[in-house]
Amino acid sequence: MMDEGRTHKADLMRIDLNADLGEGYGPYTLGDDAALLDLVTSANVACGFHGGDPSIMVVTASAARARGVAIGAHPGFQDLRGFGRRVIAESAGEIEAGVAYQIGALQACAALGHHRVTHVKAHGALANLSNADADVAKALARAVLAVDRTLPLVVMPGLAAERAALDAGLAVVREIYADRAYEEDGQLCARSRPGAVIHDAAEAAARVRRMVEEGAVITLAGRRIAVSIDTICVHGDTPQAVETARAVRLALGEAGFELAAFAAA
Template identity: 55%
Template sequence: MQIDLNADLGEGFGVWRLGDDEALLDVVTSANVACGFHAGDPLTMRRVCAAAAERGVAVGAQVGYRDLAGFGRRRIDIAPDELAAEVVYQLGALEACARAAGTAVRYVKPHGALYNTAAEDPGQAEAVATAVAAVDRSLPLLGLPESALAGAAHAAGLPFVPEAFADRAYLPDGRLVPRSEPGAVIEDPYEVVARAAAFALHHRVTAIDGSVITVGARSLCVHGDTTGAVYLATEIRRTLIDAGATLAPFAR
């Protein structure tokens, strides 16, 4: 069994730092690097890409809404052509940083509100997929299984990789519980690790109403800004390897 472990990285800005990028890069197999719109700046992007290249970690472009103040977690009503242009812009910026660091962007993952909106809104999903396809049709899109983004990726001729979140609560229909609702983020580290194992080994998770749902995922995400993210990622990695799983990037 092979599974990818990804985390959101490079989410500082200027003198502000969020999360421990270096420590997480020693644990994960794929890095979702902020591209400057919801977080990140050119120096941070280049540093994270260089550190990822040194460790053989796959670099992914984490594209988001232009929303530094809201950390990209506020939905923005944006025209599809404008959204597509902004995704192309972010992808191009990170690709240049990755190339300068001796690596390349291997996949694309929307961030925050754009991730959730593209999972449900066919228009925004199509804008994201169209933008990625215009740059490189070989780049996989990473997102929720059976989502609008998955459909848009297939329509645009892009590979799609389904992922699961070890530290987020799920609704019975397979969507994530909105962060504005209680219990949206799982804070108990033992529960996070147990949920990661359930995703990887059995492709299922217990939803917020107690029902058990199937989530077929090839990649597991741990948010870099979650309290104790390095410890959680380390314990998830250890648990999965002990269970016989091989951890490796889905994109090379």
């Protein structure tokens, strides 16, 4: 984890690969969690609001521990029907309480699975809102701080969530996305925009390698925004998630990078 400044190649010889997992519900499954756990070094586990339930959380934590994969809480808006990708009208206090609730839920379920939570990463609309809205970003940071101030917050670099986390005294882990395109301001492109989601695994892997080697986010228009990069995310709910994660691992390995969790599993 780095607090400021551009990441140089020497710093990037060790990097994390993460995926959002445990996002099914009851008898319904989403994504190939077992295959992804064989590829990633960290997993962000849904905490029941946008996906997941207690049993899924326990099973995911246990499976991650068996593979030496670190886990983090992946809180979102309480929006099962919309998979947490819709903004729910809540006050900052309600957001803070909801995030704290979800972190605690995963901590309890992880204990049942003989694992432990080592980071927090917001999901979907909550994450996007925290990147743009300072009040939401501060609520997210306050929730993490109240539950466990040692937990780092996974953030997109240069945006409101990162600033709020640092102001609160939290450690941050700066993340780029393998399968999402970026706007010129460093925000993610809306999923409704053509080209916002990258479906081709080879294209995603080549793009990740360029960004990590250059220490920069590359926007849809080709602009390079210098950032520190600690982890790379592959969305676990996409049909090509396993293929993309495998391609990213291969590309980074060929470039001389070692994949390792930013927090001990």
